[in-house]
Amino acid sequence: MAVEVIVMFAILFGLLAGGLxxxxxxxxxxxxxxxxxxxxxxxxxxxxxxWNILTTQELLALPLFILMGEVLFRTKLSKSLFTGLAPWAGLLPGRLIHVNIVGCTMFAAISGSSAATTQVVGRIALTELLKRGYSRDIAVGTLAGAGTLGFLIPPSNILIIYGVLADVSIIKLFTAGLIPGALLAMCFMGWVMIHTTIRRDLVPDSERAMSQVSWGERFAAVKDLAPTVFLIACVLGSMYGGIATPSEAAAVGVLGAVLVAAVQRTLTLAVMREIAIASVITCSMIALILLGASILGSAAAFLGIPAKVAGFVESLGLSPLMLMVVLILFYLVLGCFLDGFSMIVMTLPIALPIVKLAGFDPIWFGVFIVMVVEMAQITPPVGFNLFVIQGITGDSLSYLARVTLPYLFIMMAFTILLVLFPNIVMFLPNLMAG
Incomplete structure (x- = not known):
């Protein structure tokens, strides 16, 4: 086995180092x-x-969710999100900083993409926060941290990839991500409330009057959330209402996104051309990665590598908790060099048999691996969310990594919590099965 594993990694990293x-x-x-x-x-x-991989029926949802995200990226959804959430966020310590977190949480429920969530919410929210005098550190940090929720909260593109490769139910994976996604968003909000209470200079004095906004104004602002709520109802409502499969729900979401864009008058011929090109490029890239991963995974299975590696790890006598800590550290290091999709497809054929042997459910491991991939999104030098924010703000990667550090620690602690209490993830899937 040692020879085969050494040859595998030598070839793989040699090709990657060569720029292929x-x-x-x-x-x-x-x-x-x-x-x-x-x-x-x-x-x-x-x-x-x-043929087998590229014609997998479960993959049909992926290009549709990508298409929906591209359509929404070119709408005025981010502006309406900010306008609708701002009066309500004024009730909490930290004021409009919470718009970053809640806005990312809501957009994550319709986009399926971490990068799209960060970019759409950041375009309006970050600019508005900085203009109003909020601390740059906390405004940028919360956006980077909360933007990662696009991978965890359904519909998640990366959970679709995992479901196909691990051969588990995508609807159960989506369901498993609901409670952890909501709880993680609440953890971010809790930290903001604590941080801004200790450091009152993070919120400008002029913004403290936000709490004096009338209830009439707050309820009037709810109408601006209508497009987002409509899309969430289209996608998640159709799935969990038993009306549509994930693939069909994705198609419903595309239709809903087109309707929103049409109502907002942002769907011109030039924009439609941009949407088509961007969607084809993204889908082609993911399809190629999936195909390559399938071939490598099959080769590893033919050679018996996953089973032998799993046996070797079992012989080390690691407790389930220590095994997960080792995996967290492993994926954090790997995330310094690879994007989330690549991390999953490269490691899953070997990692999944190991965690199954340790007694973990593959549905639970899907959420776990998304959590560690989320961490990789905000760790340099290949933290993709950091690149997205850098494109918006022009800040250096070292600055972005520093202000994002508290949210990375929160995610690490939350992941350990999921290891200690796996029912946080499995409660809703088990309820479905019952």
């Missing part, structure tokens, strides 16, 4: 492994795996 695309690197590594260690007709096997 991640999807191609994964696929080529799998093919070369089989060519060296097994006498298998690769000219038949590779086309068969290509």
């Amino acid at each position: 695309w991640i999807g191609l690197s994964l696929g080529v590594t799998g093919v070369v492994l089989l060519f060296i260690f097994r006498d298998i007709p690769l000219h038949r096997l590779v086309p068969q795996y290509t």
Whole structure:
């Protein structure tokens, strides 16, 4: 096994270091492994795996959610979110800082993407907060932290990827992400309230009058949340109401996003062209990564690598908690060099058998792995959310990493909490099964 594992990593990291695309690197590594260690007709096997993966029915939801996110990115949804949430956020210590967190939470429930959530909410909320005199550190930090909720709160593109690769129910994965997503958002809000109470200079004195906004004005602002609530009802309501499968719900979401864009008069021919090109590029990239991961995973299975590695880890005698701590650290280091999608597809064939052997449910592990991928989104040098915010603010990566650090620690502590109390994740899926 040692020789095969060494050869696998040598080929893979050699190709990545050479600048080859991640999807191609994964696929080529799998093919070369089989060519060296097994006498298998690769000219038949590779086309068969290509067809099987790219025609998987569960994957149909992915391009549709990507399309929906691209449509929403070009609407006025971020402006209406800020206008609708601002009067209510004034009731809490930290005032409008909470718009970042609640806005990201709500947009995450319709976008499925961490980067899209960060960019859409940040375009309006961050600019408005800085203009009003809020501390730059806390405004930028909360956006980076809360933006990661796009991966956890359903519908999540990365949970779809995990569901396909791990062969588990996508609707159960979506359900499992609901409570952790809501609780993590509340943890961020709790930290903001504590931090701004201790450091009163983080919120400008002029904003403390926000608490004097009348209840009439607050209820009047609710109408600005109507587009977001409408889309959440379209996507999540159709799924959990038993009306639509995840794929069908994605199609409903696209229709809803188009209706919102049409009402807001942002859907011009030029915009539609941009949406089509961006969607095709993103879908093609993810499809290539998935295909490469499938080929490498199949090659590893043929060679018995996952089972042997799982046996080796079991022989170390690690407790389930220590195993999860090791995995958290492993993924944090890996996240310094790879994006979230690549991390999952590269490691899942080996990591999943190990956690199953330790007694963890694959549905639970789906949420766990999304949590650690979320952390990777805000760790340099390849923290994708940091790049998105850098594009908005122009700040250095070192500054962004520093102001985001409290939210990284919150996520680490929350992940350990999920390990200690797995029923936080499994409560709703078990309720569905019952």
